[in-house]
Amino acid sequence: MSLTQLTNPSMYPTVTPQVLIIGSGPSGLVLALALAQNGIPFRIIEKRSEFHQSQRGSRTQARLLITINSLAAEIKSVTTLSPYVAPTPDVPYPNRAVIGQNLAEGVLRSHLSKLGIEVERSTELVSFKQDENQVTAEILKRGPNNEEVQETTTFDFLVGADGAKGVTRKFMNLTFLGETTETHWVIGDLFVRGLSTDTWHNWRPSEKDMVFVRPTETEELFQTTCRDEITIENIKTLSEYRLNIRMVNKFSEERVFVVGDAAYIHSPAGGQGMNSSIQDSFNLGWKLALVCKKQKLISRDKEDNEESFHRPKFLNQLRVNYRWSCILVDEHAASQESTKNPYGSLDDTELRAGNRAPDSPSLTRIGSPSSDQITLFSIFKPTHHTVLLFNPPACEMGQISARLSAWPAGVVKTVVVLPKGVQDIQVDVSGEVIVLDDKEGHAYNFYIQAEDGRFPVFIVRPDGVIGGIVKGLEGLKTYPDKLFIG
Incomplete structure (x- = not known):
């Protein structure tokens, strides 16, 4: 059954879409791609009959290009905004770029189409209500002759990506405080x-x-x-518009969420709006996918002209981090972050849980008939966590595999990285374990920054962020205990 079939409940009444996405801007499309690659049935609706034709928000930061690439929606032709920075093995997309929003949305839609999914145009959310089990949405569809058909459909979750003037936030009775x-x-x-x-x-x-x-x-x-x-x-x-700086009082209410401009708007001067929106949407996407697969996440929440375009380097979002998050495990760090600095520091080069996981090229898969080189970024995907084992002891590999088998099914991919030149692995890697030869030494250079006698294990989340740095078996139990229940 194709994903088109999954997203058309009228043709296949036995399959119920689990998520309803309101709006087909960048936030909604990225969320749709993340869900589609995880096999989560959904619908994405758009009130307008035609898509945006404007360049609109066109400044993409380096971190956004990494996200787009991880969704298999690579943008190959862009215009650079700042002085060119040469790519490095760990940062293959270091430059800010310019691509019209209409073109970016077209790229995302084309990749959804390859998966058999189309945006439902001339379709709008009329109202919704929710209880502890589902969201019931009233949806209005308009035909080519302006005929109207209204339907009532249930979903597990609803996400409003319908912009600053959208209805989802208003139906949720969220405040949008700020200034004009x-x-x-x-x-x-x-x-x-x-x-x-x-x-x-x-x-x-x-x-x-x-x-x-x-x-x-x-x-x-x-x-x-x-x-x-x-x-x-x-x-x-x-x-035409007046500059608004506003933000919601909360991003969700039970089973309903808001992302992108529906949640916050600010000055376009720093080129952060679309970039932040897509990052947030992607972050929500992999987490929703886990929940839809019945792997629940735990919430711990308690109650001069030229110069004007020379932005600080931290605005490229490459050091955006979650070091302070309660769902991380970092056995390498001396202490938990005492302050929340989500943009990080350019002087801090220590690799920590909560940081972006570096890429590494020139890797060769041992045991594969192909000698083609691959990268870590080609392995990191929104469908799974990636556990990176750097030359683990042969005597512990069996215990490691057993510990990982206790994780929820289908959420982890295991990768063993061997030092360059070491091909005779004395480890049982039966099953789905990927074994890589770090023939140029880049992976060890970027990841193994300090050695204290224990082989390091890096757990990379579906969003490409390091969720855990542990020193052995116990950490492989601690991390899923923080993230999954049921």
Whole structure:
């Protein structure tokens, strides 16, 4: 049965979609991809009959490119925003890039289509109610002649990715506190003749007024942002807004969640909006997938013009971390983080639980008929945790396998990484264990930063974050005890 069939309950009434996604912007599409790759049946609906045609939020940070790649939706052609930084083995996507939001959404939709899934357009959420077992949604579908059909359907979860003006947050009665500034913006895509496409252009006719023009991938089509009044012609898209800085009081209410602009909005100046939204959506996606597979997560919650685009390096989000999270296990760290600094420090190069897991190229799979090299990023996926064992003792491999077999079924992939040049492994690696030769030594260089006599075990979460660094068997029990119940 295809995922198209799974997402069409009218054709296959015995299969009930578990998640309803409201909105098909970047947040909704990334969530859909994460669920699809985990085999979770869902529906994604969009009120509009046509998709966005505007470049809109176009600045992608380095961390976002890693996320997109892990979803098998690689963006291969982009325009760099800042001075070029050469890729390194552990950071293959170090550069911020520019790609129009309409194009990014198109890439994501095309990968959903390859999985047999389409966004249901002209379909909107009318209302919903929930109890401890399910969410009941009233959905309105409009046909090509504006005919209307209303349906009542139940889901395990509902996620509002329907933007700042969407209805999900309002139905949840969440506050959206913040401020509306006096800054007045107009942003659009327009055709301009006789303007160079080699550079970006901006003018400041006064201290308060600004016109900013960026070339796009289409000849003579530019993205324009301006404040106050400006006359333009040959418009493809145009929108007007005042800058808002707002955030919800909470991101979920029982079985209903909000992500992206439905949850928070702020200045586009730092290029964080779409990037943060996608990261949050991806984070929610792998966790929802675990729950939908009946592997419940534990909640511990108690009650000058050019210079203006030279952003601090920490805004690339590569050091965004969860070191302070209560569901991590870090037996290597001297102590738990005393302060919550989610953006991390550029001076802190220590690899800790809660950090992004580095990539490593030039790995060869031992026992495979193919001699092709692979990377760790090609193994990390939103469908499973990855347990990295660096040259484990042969005498403990059986106990390790037994301990991992106690984890919920299907949530872990085991990878043994051998030092470069070591091919004669004396370990029982029967079953699904992947054995890699670190022929260039990159993996050991990035992961093995200190050795205290015990072989290190790294547990990489489905979102590419290190969930655990443990020194042996006991840690392999402690980590799932923190994360799974039932």
